[in-house]
Amino acid sequence: MKILHQKTDMVAVTKAWQGSGETVCLVPTMGNIHRGHLALIERARKTAERVVVSIYVNPTQFGTDEDFDSYPRTIDTDCDVIAAEGGCDVIYAPTGLYDAAHATNIIPSGVALPMEGEARPHFFVGVATVVSKLFNHIPADFAIFGEKDFQQLAVIRQMVRDLDINISILAHPTIREADGLALSSRNQYLTPAQRRLAPKIYAQMQNTCALIKNGTDINTAICLAKDQLQKTGFGRIDYFDLREPDDFQLCDKPTAASRVFVALWLGSTRLIDNCAIG
Ligand code: AMP
Secondary structure, three states: OEEEOOHHHHHHHHHHHHHOOOOEEEEEEOOOOOHHHHHHHHHHHHHOOEEEEEEOOOHHHOOOOOOOOOOOOOHHHHHHHHHHOOOOOEEEOOOOOOOOOOOOOOOOOHHHOOOHHHHOOOHHHHHHHHHHHHHHHOOOOEEEEEHHHHHHHHHHHHHHHHOOOOOEEEEEOOOEOOOOOEOOHHHHHOOHHHHHHOOHHHHHHHHHHHHHHOOOOHHHHHHHHHHHHHHHOOOOEEEEEEEOOOOOOEOOOOOOOOEEEEEEEEOOEEEEEEEEOO
């Protein structure tokens, strides 16, 4: 397993593989590798002959009052964990991705506008810009993203389509703890008491889906879920909505594909999750 840091090396390795007829799959991450990331990497190994895992904590997707400084950076352990769990061909940990003169950004509209786009207006600009840069550094055949960040996946798909980027985007379902909490690097910010509360997010999402499937009015089911969450000790709820998965419009008539999307605060930690009504 090679660790590369320079764009020129990464481009050369990717092109050499492709020149000898091998396909390449990229798994972009911010590191602090957990079972969610590992599931994406395993899927990548089944998808292409060569797998690149990028590890980069992207400053431009964090707001000034967000957790960029405290975000867990664990590259040595990450390499060991990836190697122990089946490995990949290259871990790409780019240096100098943005220089002082950087002045061009991708500003996604469309599916980027609601939810995270409202709560964190800088976020998808940072994500789209860094992912497009990574796609230039690793001109892969495939890239895999998690449904845990469902709107991000849609923003990347929209960008790839709109900018004619020649990479197939694949989605992987959310990996959860046994108690339902979606795995996330930010779960480690939770105190033991908050960690015990956190599975209620998924439980409330599931309850909401069940109520709506059984004919309860959408707004009634959602108000009930928000109320219950706030009564049990959650902080601000940025959103708890039922939306269509393709255009993220609010649902008035649910289908099996409609999804509940949640972003809320538990102490100073912001958690997001989503699931389909099914
Ligand atoms: P991150 O390192 O949090 O930026 O995530 C890197 C990639 O892993 C993104 O495509 C995420 O959607 C995906 N991911 C993170 N957590 C999970 C999870 N619990 N299940 C599936 N994919 C995940």
